[in-house]
Amino acid sequence: MGQWWYRNIVEPGKLPLLLALLSFVMSFLITRVITRLIRAGRGPFKNVTPGGMHIHHVVPGVILVIIGGFGAVASARHSFGAALSAVVFGLGAGLVLDEFALILHLDDVYWSEQGRKSVEIVVLTAALVALVLGGFVPFGVNGLTPEERQSRGLVVMNTAANFFLALIALWKGKARTAFFGTVIPFVGLIGAVRLARPESPYAKRFYGKRPRARAKAALRAFHHDRRWSTPRRRFENFIGGTPDEERPVATAPEKPPGT
Secondary structure (H helix, E strand, O other), X not given: OHHHHHHHHHOXXXXXXXXXXXXXXXXXXXXXXXXXXXXXXXXXXXXXXXXXXXXXXXXXXXHXXXXXXXXXXXXXXXXHHHHXXXXXXXXXXXXXXXXXXXXXXXXXXXXXXXXXXXXXXXXXXXXXXXHHHOOOOOOOOOOOOHHHHHHHHHHHHHHHHHHHHHHHHHHOOOHHHHHHHOOOOOHHHHHHHOOOOOOOHHHHHHOOOOHHHHHHHHHHHHHHHHHHHHHHHHHHHHHHOOOOOOXXXXXXXXXXXXX
16 A cells, blocks of 8 residues: 555655645535535624625635645645645635636625536536546656556546547537546447537537437437436535525516506
8 A cells, every 4th residue: 555655646746636635625615514504604603794895715715726826836846845835725726616606607606506516616626636646647657567557558548538529528518428428438428429418519510400300309408407407406405505596586567558
């Protein structure tokens, strides 16, 4: 175990990446726990509102990301400074991406349906970093045997092929399939060969004069969404909390003509 740790984590300089990933995940989880306690009115935590202005946690997150990023650039690869900068960067990245939806919409949508995008981008980021850390892009390890080099080369080629198929799946409007296709073999292939979603760029480009294909794609998308929307919402609610129900905006009744 110690030899594996040294050859795959320490020697190629992946220890800062591991520390950044751990601090990133912990920052996000702790932030979500605190915000859910504030929302429920429990515990000692309160919103930071100096002078009546609500300071979102994306603000200290940006500051930590800047400090950690510049600190990592200025530090040697295997130094203590690099490890410390990685932790600071991970903490800041967790705070920033926890409010990714706010940055995207330029509005406080933290507890709305749009706020679910923050949970999705955090899960995506953590999975991609874990993919690199786990050796799916295994550059930088020294002293490999010919068999290990061949094996790792096949892994890189397989990852590149999966990434290409994932791009096609993304073109077909299947973002989640595209993501998992970069990690799990054959998932990207399935997303690339199956019908595109009706609102995707691929469908608009190739299904414009094929009404049967459009109808079949719409029917398949309907059944897929009905089957998987509930489990996905439960998972997102478990991680990020249940969003607020959107209240219909009251509108004044229209006046009859001539009044």
